[in-house]
Amino acid sequence: DAGVIQSPRHEVTEMGQEVTLRCKPISGHNSLFWYRQTMMRGLELLIYFNNNVPIDDSGMPEDRFSAKMPNASFSTLKIQPSEPRDSAVYFCASSPPAPPSYEQYFGPGTRLTVT
Amino acid sequence: AQSVTQLGSHVSVSEGALVLLRCNYSSSVPPYLFWYVQYPNQGLQLLLKYTSAATLVKGINGFEAEFKKSETSFHLTKPSAHMSDAAEYFCAVTSAGNNRKLIWGLGTSLAVNP
Numbered sequence: 001d002a003g004v005i006q007s008p009r010h011e012v013t014e015m016g017q018e019v020t021l022r023c024k025p026i027s028g029h030n031s032l033f034w035y036r037q038t039m040m041r042g043l044e045l046l047i048y049f050n051n052n053v054p055i056d057d058s059g060m061p062e063d064r065f066s067a068k069m070p071n072a073s074f075s076t077l078k079i080q081p082s083e084p085r086d087s088a089v090y091f092c093a094s095s096p097p098a099p100p101s102y103e104q105y106f107g108p109g110t111r112l113t114v115t
Numbered sequence: 116a117q118s119v120t121q122l123g124s125h126v127s128v129s130e131g132a133l134v135l136l137r138c139n140y141s142s143s144v145p146p147y148l149f150w151y152v153q154y155p156n157q158g159l160q161l162l163l164k165y166t167s168a169a170t171l172v173k174g175i176n177g178f179e180a181e182f183k184k185s186e187t188s189f190h191l192t193k194p195s196a197h198m199s200d201a202a203e204y205f206c207a208v209t210s211a212g213n214n215r216k217l218i219w220g221l222g223t224s225l226a227v228n229p
Contacts, residue, residue, distance in 0.1 A: 004158075031215050043159075043205070043219050055214060091158055095215060100166055102147045102209050104217060106158035 004107035012113045018080040025094030035091040082114045117142045121220035134193040138206035148189040153203040
């Protein structure tokens with residue numbers, strides 16, 4: 001089975017540009033999570049969806065960040081405008097219906113560099 | 116509120132030695148506990164999980180963890196380290212009422228010396 005798919009794997013952009021990260025969760029999973037990982041702050045949960053509905057976006061840094069999940073097989077995380085401090089690895093993870101499963105399955109990540 | 120503490124941000128062992136990575140949790144309700152591994156430039160991979168069945172949980176790559184309620188611990192062990200075990204390891208906790216969110220530890224970087 002295909003795992004969580006993220007694109008692009010690497011993104012280099014200039015400050016002020018719009019960045020869109022994409023995620024395809026595992027088929028049959030009904031929860032989707034966006035994380036950001038940096039050396040300074042570790043792994044941070046940005047937002048998560050359950051059945052395509054945003055449940056908790058308290059981790060979204062500011063209004064420059066937005067996320068959507070138009071259907072069960074696709075989600076986007078957009079940064080507009082991007083800033084150098086947004087440079088990080090962004091992970092998408094999905095989770096099957098609970099209970100009994102609460103584990104999350106991670107994609108390979110998108111490494112974002114904003115210059 | 117739930118929390119996770121991983122004791123030791125860096126652990127170094129010799130190849131063939133016992134691996135012990137410590138995780139203590141705080142939870143007022145029955146927890147579900149997880150260990151994940153992250154190899155360089157990769158995503159996090161589930162190693163093993165505790166979901167209130169057997170207290171000794173076996174995972175992939177020869178790792179296992181034991182849930183000890185009295186000690187609020189879920190330490191990860193492997194009898195004999197391989198060079199390929201060098202990675203970052205994360206412990207996480209959640210519960211049935213936690214809205215699917217995992218609470219993460221800060222991670223432990225494991226180095227394996229030849």
